[in-house]
Amino acid sequence: MADITFEGVTKIFADNIRAVDDLSLHVADGEFMVLVGPSGCGKTTALRMLAGLEDITSGSLSIGGTVVNNVLPKDRDVAMVFQNYALYPHMTVAQNMGFALKIRGYSKSEIAKKVSEAAAILHLSEYLERRPRALSGGQRQRVAMGRAIVRSPQAFLMDEPLSNLDAQLRVEMRLEIARIQRLLGVATVYVTHDQIEAMTMGDRVAVMRGGKLQQCDTPQDLYDHPHNEFVAGFMGSPPMNLLRARLDATNGPSIEFGTQRVAIPTSYSSSHTLPSGDGPGVIFGIRPEDVQVVEAGDHAGTLTTKVERREALGAEILVHLSLVNAAGTSTLVVDDDGAVVTRPTTMVAKMGPRSGVAVGDHLRVRFNPDRFHFFDAAGGDSLRKS
Amino acid sequence: MTKIATTLERSDSTSNSLGPVKKPKRVGRWILFAVMMVVAVIMLYPFWVMIVTSLKSEAQFLAGSGFSWLSWSRLTSVIPIGQEVLSSTIVCSASIFVIVLVGLPAGFAFSKLRFRMSTVIFLLIVSAMMVPLQAILMTEFVNITRLHLTGGYLGAILVYASLGTPFSVFLFTTYFRGVPDELVEAGIVDGLGYFGALWRLVVPIAVPAIATVTVLQFIQIWDDLLVGLFFIQNTSQRPITVGLAVLAAGRTTSIPELMAGSIISALPAMVVYLGFQRYLVKGLTMGIDR
Numbered sequence: 258m259a260d261i262t263f264e265g266v267t268k269i270f271a272d273n274i275r276a277v278d279d280l281s282l283h284v285a286d287g288e289f290m291v292l293v294g295p296s297g298c299g300k301t302t303a304l305r306m307l308a309g310l311e312d313i314t315s316g317s318l319s320i321g322g323t324v325v326n327n328v329l330p331k332d333r334d335v336a337m338v339f340q341n342y343a344l345y346p347h348m349t350v351a352q353n354m355g356f357a358l359k360i361r362g363y364s365k366s367e368i369a370k371k372v373s374e375a376a377a378i379l380h381l382s383e384y385l386e387r388r389p390r391a392l393s394g395g396q397r398q399r400v401a402m403g404r405a406i407v408r409s410p411q412a413f414l415m416d417e418p419l420s421n422l423d424a425q426l427r428v429e430m431r432l433e434i435a436r437i438q439r440l441l442g443v444a445t446v447y448v449t450h451d452q453i454e455a456m457t458m459g460d461r462v463a464v465m466r467g468g469k470l471q472q473c474d475t476p477q478d479l480y481d482h483p484h485n486e487f488v489a490g491f492m493g494s495p496p497m498n499l500l501r502a503r504l505d506a507t508n509g510p511s512i513e514f515g516t517q518r519v520a521i522p523t524s525y526s527s528s529h530t531l532p533s534g535d536g537p538g539v540i541f542g543i544r545p546e547d548v549q550v551v552e553a554g555d556h557a558g559t560l561t562t563k564v565e566r567r568e569a570l571g572a573e574i575l576v577h578l579s580l581v582n583a584a585g586t587s588t589l590v591v592d593d594d595g596a597v598v599t600r601p602t603t604m605v606a607k608m609g610p611r612s613g614v615a616v617g618d619h620l621r622v623r624f625n626p627d628r629f630h631f632f633d634a635a636g637g638d639s640l641r642k643s
Numbered sequence: 644m645t646k647i648a649t650t651l652e653r654s655d656s657t658s659n660s661l662g663p664v665k666k667p668k669r670v671g672r673w674i675l676f677a678v679m680m681v682v683a684v685i686m687l688y689p690f691w692v693m694i695v696t697s698l699k700s701e702a703q704f705l706a707g708s709g710f711s712w713l714s715w716s717r718l719t720s721v722i723p724i725g726q727e728v729l730s731s732t733i734v735c736s737a738s739i740f741v742i743v744l745v746g747l748p749a750g751f752a753f754s755k756l757r758f759r760m761s762t763v764i765f766l767l768i769v770s771a772m773m774v775p776l777q778a779i780l781m782t783e784f785v786n787i788t789r790l791h792l793t794g795g796y797l798g799a800i801l802v803y804a805s806l807g808t809p810f811s812v813f814l815f816t817t818y819f820r821g822v823p824d825e826l827v828e829a830g831i832v833d834g835l836g837y838f839g840a841l842w843r844l845v846v847p848i849a850v851p852a853i854a855t856v857t858v859l860q861f862i863q864i865w866d867d868l869l870v871g872l873f874f875i876q877n878t879s880q881r882p883i884t885v886g887l888a889v890l891a892a893g894r895t896t897s898i899p900e901l902m903a904g905s906i907i908s909a910l911p912a913m914v915v916y917l918g919f920q921r922y923l924v925k926g927l928t929m930g931i932d933r
């Protein structure tokens with residue numbers, strides 16, 4: 258068992274494609290680290306460099322304190338679980354699981370013992386003599402896991418191991434993998450683009466974009482204090498609403514959305530470095546669950562919005578709202594490629610399943626005053642003082 | 644053939660459960676069956692003639708009726724048929740061994756490793772498939788003569804191997820491209836080197852490709868006359884095709900004896916084909932069941 262350190266690791270492919278750019282990340286011994294980010298952001302490449310399947314262009318990568326840049330994959334003692342499982346088709350489940358041990362010269366009885374232990378953990382004991390093709394997707398996934406755990410390696414590397422499973426099985430295996438990892442206490446790097454996997458499985462989550470590390474924190478910190486507009490707009494489902502607005506100081510600090518305005522509680526002026534001067538621009542962030550619909554009565558500090566769309570998810574309803582009279586504001590959205598793009602002003606609010614809102618209704622909403630986020634209008638970095 | 648038969652059966656059984664669709668499917672199957680019967684007759688007729696002719700004496704052949712084992716019993720005294728079959732077998736197996744031994748790792752390298760100029764080298768090798776034997780026969784003959792290898796098996800083996808290798812490189816490369824990279828990578832992370840991965844992971848699932856190369860090359864080399872004629876000059880090491888050619892060119896050629904020899908010469912190719920055809924279909928479709 259060991260820790261893993263990326264220090265300024267960069268990977269440049271042919272045609273000058275920077276797949277991973279100056280990545281520095283420390284995975285403690287026994288830690289479950291999740292790498293998450295949009296497609297093509299370099300997650301797989303980072304993992305493959307760690308496994309030794311890809312050369313490192315520059316920087317240094319160490320496992321257990323030893324720099325492994327030039328160490329062959331077979332000498333790194335890491336185990337990898339592939340997205341398509343990559344089981345050896347001509348071997349039985351037991352042979353698949355015992356193969357790495359056989360290569361390393363373990364005796365038959367030792368291999369059999371370790372394989373049956375791992376099979377018991379993974380509930381595979383009755384399938385040991387089957388070939389992969391005679392297994393279901395979930396069972397194959399377990400075999401792939403089993404192949405990794407029999408080795409008691411320095412680290413587990415997993416590249417979207419659950420993405421080929423159906424939703425229900427994925428929930429089950431998510432818990433299962435987390436349980437096994439905790440049981441064995443082996444440092445794990447887990448690549449996914451599934452929000453829920455990232456939030457539920459990781460001790461810490463590293464968010465990447467365009468080859469660069471954006472933020473690495475515990476899931477809760479990542480959710481509560483995103484370092485920039487990308488992380489805010491990427492994490493969470495639906496993600497944080499990001500509204501481009503102006504600050505106004507005439508009647509105490511407030512945010513201006515066209516003709517409507519919201520007061521900023523005074524505590525933010527000490528916790529954040531808010532821009533000053535004449536109506537400076539800012540990116541205001543608020544999570545959907547912090548957009549509260551005010552049914553009636555007290556209208557102080559509320560905004561008037563119009564329902565554009567409603568999505569009933571059963572347990573809750575997502576309503577897409579547009580701000581009334583909000584000329585000059587717009588919304589930022591992280592698209593599928595991880596680019597932050599500008600859209601017309603809308604925001605998403607979560608409402609109870611019984612709320613009878615209809616498209617076209619006007620709603621008054623209030624933002625939870627404890628949960629405001631501010632990002633730099635130019636660079637997108639959080640304005641929160643660290 | 645087996646493949647086609649099973650698919651037919653399967654589609655038939657589904658149509659059974661559907662009921663009304665049953666009739667047209669049945670008719671289509673009978674038409675197909677009739678066409679295949681006709682084709683089979685056309686293909687098998689020469690064999691039939693060969694067998695019938697070989698079972699006559701010279702006189703009976705000329706008379707057009709009668710039956711005797713004479714040409715079969717005389718065959719061994721006319722030509723050293725046992726020795727010739729043995730020579731053909733040696734040349735054939737050694738050549739195929741080289742062809743597979745070179746093609747397999749080359750195909751692995753071209754499909755799974757990244758190295759400089761790999762595409763160019765691959766195309767160069769594969770383009771050699773388009774060069775016919777006749778075009779290079781003379782130059783090869785000069786080469787092999789300079790190496791003093793025109794007497795026994797070795798020269799012919801080298802020529803056959805060099806003619807067959809481009810095809811096998813092509814076939815193995817295409818086959819291995821269908822094998823997911825992750826399979827090899829999983830092995831490498833598990834502790835194998837490239838040769839280990841080739842031998843322990845790739846070769847076991849390459850059986851259809853190996854069978855395809857073996858069958859196609861076997862038929863080609865076994866049936867070839869030209870290379871044997873040119874490069875194996877020791878009469879005691881003649882392959883069967885050369886033996887039969889000599890027999891046919893003799894002053895008093897006995898057609899029944901020639902037919903008997905031809906049957907012996909054709910049998911191994913048929914046996915190999917029938918034995919491996921199960922894999923052959925798979926190998927040619929390049930699919931890998933996962």
Ligand SMILES: Nc1ncnc2c1ncn2[C@@H]1O[C@H](COP(=O)(O)OP(=O)(O)OP(=O)(O)O)[C@@H](O)[C@H]1O
Nearest residue numbers: 270271274276295296297298299300301302303450
């Ligand atoms: N062998 C390669 N040669 C050239 N470019 C590559 C190679 N492998 C990956 N890339 C590029 O590097 C970038 C990062 O790829 P990578 O596979 O690491 O992304 P990813 O984060 O795993 O994406 P996904 O979520 O889609 O799996 C991409 O732009 C990709 O096109």
Ligand SMILES: [Mg+2]
Nearest residue numbers: 300301302416
């Ligand atoms: Mg990937």
